Amino acid sequence: MFPYTYIYEQLKIWSFPESTPPTIIIVSPENKTYSASTVPLTFNVDEPTVWIGYSLDGQMNETITGNITLPALPDDTYNIDVYANDTYGNMGKSSTVYFTVDTTEPNITNVFQDPPSNVLPDDMVRINVTVRDAGGINRVLLNYTYANSTGSWKSIANMTRLTGDIWNATIPALQYGTNVTYTIFAEDNVGNAITTEQLGYKYEYQVVPEFSTFPILMAFIVTTLLLAIISRKKRTFSA
Ligand SMILES: [Ca+2]
Numbered sequence: 393m394f395p396y397t398y399i400y401e402q403l404k405i406w407s408f409p410e411s412t413p414p415t416i417i418i419v420s421p422e423n424k425t426y427s428a429s430t431v432p433l434t435f436n437v438d439e440p441t442v443w444i445g446y447s448l449d450g451q452m453n454e455t456i457t458g459n460i461t462l463p464a465l466p467d468d469t470y471n472i473d474v475y476a477n478d479t480y481g482n483m484g485k486s487s488t489v490y491f492t493v494d495t496t497e498p499n500i501t502n503v504f505q506d507p508p509s510n511v512l513p514d515d516m517v518r519i520n521v522t523v524r525d526a527g528g529i530n531r532v533l534l535n536y537t538y539a540n541s542t543g544s545w546k547s548i549a550n551m552t553r554l555t556g557d558i559w560n561a562t563i564p565a566l567q568y569g570t571n572v573t574y575t576i577f578a579e580d581n582v583g584n585a586i587t588t589e590q591l592g593y594k595y596e597y598q599v600v601p602e603f604s605t606f607p608i609l610m611a612f613i614v615t616t617l618l619l620a621i622i623s624r625k626k627r628t629f630s631a
């Protein structure tokens with residue numbers, strides 16, 4: 393007589409000739425950030441199948457017959473699994489792929505200039521700016537042009553991250569009478585880029601002389617008034 397387990401194994405092989413689920417390898421998406429909302433879903437399956445489906449963010453399976461382009465995805469992070477059923481009812485599952493969609497330019501705010509005005513010939517000008525992006529920042533540039541009686545120049549400075557979202561660069565000290573205009577360029581990790589010019593902002597300053605006439609005039613007026621008050625008080629006192 394055959395042992396019971398032997399008969400059981402024979403029956404299983406007869407009714408389910410093999411029990412290995414399909415191996416599914418997702419080729420796209422990859423574990424990365426996409427700059428377009430249309431992401432291709434491509435994959436390989438190692439054996440014939442009767443059914444294939446995918447699940448985005450653990451939602452219900454969508455049946456597909458092969459490679460597709462996923463429906464337009466808003467900016468966010470996602471995970472995806474592909475399932476496939478072979479002709480013997482064995483269900484295979486891919487490894488989960490995590491990916492991000494980022495179609496939006498960085499957000500540039502709080503442009504801060506120090507000194508904010510009255511830039512003197514010895515003053516370096518520090519520019520700070522807040523740049524945010526959900527998908528991460530690749531680079532922030534300070535583009536500036538400066539012109540005076542001797543000529544006009546363009547320059548680009550790499551802004552460096554100070555802390556958190558704050559980036560910084562410095563415009564060197566320039567001679568009296570130089571007009572400076574600058575814009576800030578920010579690019580995220582997938583190439584979405586924007587400038588403050590595109591946002592409608594214009595930043596400029598002029599290098600003023602060491603002792604500009606207006607503060608001197610103000611100082612003169614204030615001193616004269618004080619002297620007048622003091623001398624009047626003295627006169628009142630002595631009278
Ligand atoms: Ca199989």
Ligand SMILES: [Ca+2]
Nearest residue numbers: 494496525580
């Ligand atoms: Ca972005």
